[in-house]
Amino acid sequence: MDATRIIEEALDQFGQDFTARFEAATTEQALRDEKATVLGKKGKLTEILKQMGRVPPEDRKRIGERVNALKEQVETRFSERLAALRNLRRQAELSAPPFDLSMPARIPTPRGHLHPLTQTQSDLLAIFRDLGFLAVEGPEVELEEYNFTKLAFPPDHPATDMQDTFWVSVAGAPSGARTLLRTHSSAVQIREMTRRRPPMALVSTGAVYRRDDDITHSPMFFQMEGFLVDHRVTFGHLKAVLSTFAERFYGPGTRTRFRPSYFPFVEPGAEVDVSCVFCGGEGCRICKYTGWIEILGCGMIHPAVFEHCNLDPEALTGFAFGLGVDRIAMLRYGISDIRLFYENNPRFLAQF
Numbered sequence: 001m002d003a004t005r006i007i008e009e010a011l012d013q014f015g016q017d018f019t020a021r022f023e024a025a026t027t028e029q030a031l032r033d034e035k036a037t038v039l040g041k042k043g044k045l046t047e048i049l050k051q052m053g054r055v056p057p058e059d060r061k062r063i064g065e066r067v068n069a070l071k072e073q074v075e076t077r078f079s080e081r082l083a084a085l086r087n088l089r090r091q092a093e094l095s096a097p098p099f100d101l102s103m104p105a106r107i108p109t110p111r112g113h114l115h116p117l118t119q120t121q122s123d124l125l126a127i128f129r130d131l132g133f134l135a136v137e138g139p140e141v142e143l144e145e146y147n148f149t150k151l152a153f154p155p156d157h158p159a160t161d162m163q164d165t166f167w168v169s170v171a172g173a174p175s176g177a178r179t180l181l182r183t184h185s186s187a188v189q190i191r192e193m194t195r196r197r198p199p200m201a202l203v204s205t206g207a208v209y210r211r212d213d214d215i216t217h218s219p220m221f222f223q224m225e226g227f228l229v230d231h232r233v234t235f236g237h238l239k240a241v242l243s244t245f246a247e248r249f250y251g252p253g254t255r256t257r258f259r260p261s262y263f264p265f266v267e268p269g270a271e272v273d274v275s276c277v278f279c280g281g282e283g284c285r286i287c288k289y290t291g292w293i294e295i296l297g298c299g300m301i302h303p304a305v306f307e308h309c310n311l312d313p314e315a316l317t318g319f320a321f322g323l324g325v326d327r328i329a330m331l332r333y334g335i336s337d338i339r340l341f342y343e344n345n346p347r348f349l350a351q352f
């Protein structure tokens with residue numbers, strides 16, 4: 001038998017085989033596998049074409065045209081069968097029982113967790129609740145009266161300047177009142193002292209806003225404010241509360257140090273340091289080799305603040321303290337750039 005006849009009979013058989021193979025495929029992947037079997041580098045058509053060298057020159061053009069026609073038939077039949085399989089799959093999906101969306105996923109999904117600032121706030125609030133403080137909230141858009149005036153800020157205090165405070169316009173605000181994004185959580189103290197009667201021990205946390213933006217300052221950050229008002233409250237009570245807080249938060253044996261400082265709404269005022277949580281007070285780069293780290297400001301509530309809240313400064317005393325939640329979290333987790341908390345980078349947040 002001559003080579004031309006042999007290759008023509010092989011092509012006839014090939015045409016019958018690939019059609020049957022495509023019809024037998026019941027999935028898209030099976031169909032693609034069959035196509036590779038007939039047209040791939042090691043497929044049946046390639047094996048047949050290896051005999052082309054034995055075909056006489058005068059027959060090669062005719063056989064080549066037939067091979068190209070077969071290839072087109074394979075592609076056409078493949079596309080038709082693929083479309084049919086996809087249609088069958090779609091029809092099966094439409095006629096199948098609906099999915100029960102209340103069922104748990106077959107593949108476990110990773111659980112999220114609290115943002116490090118949220119976790120720090122929760123831990124701080126838990127400590128002060130245990131110490132008898134009631135958690136309260138206040139608005140972030142505040143009246144100048146509560147944010148500055150009733151806290152005994154002098155009218156020319158730098159904090160009231162445009163370059164330090166976000167002043168805003170609020171529809172429906174009292175006539176002549178100026179409004180701003182609160183610069184500290186101390187405004188909550190005024191609101192609560194105005195509407196409550198002593199004794200009171202309250203703590204509040206939330207966002208505050210200032211015109212700062214660098215590695216240690218953010219235009220928005222979080223503060224916590226706590227205060228206690230009653231008869232015969234002393235600085236000793238303040239020291240006891242804050243020393244207990246430091247030991248609860250940083251661990252037993254944490255020492256505290258109170259340094260005189262000035263704040264318009266307390267007298268006397270103090271900065272509070274804790275023994276360095278990184279070196280234990282021996283001195284390191286983080287504490288600038290002093291053995292101490294500043295964490296908050298505090299003091300005895302100024303008599304003028306009592307008067308602005310219609311409380312008798314002769315009969316009542318109290319203390320107040322405020323701390324930056326972001327700073328506490330930075331020290332807690334060893335973070336040097338406050339902006340990392342607000343960039344929402346999942347690679348950073350996944351570390352906590």
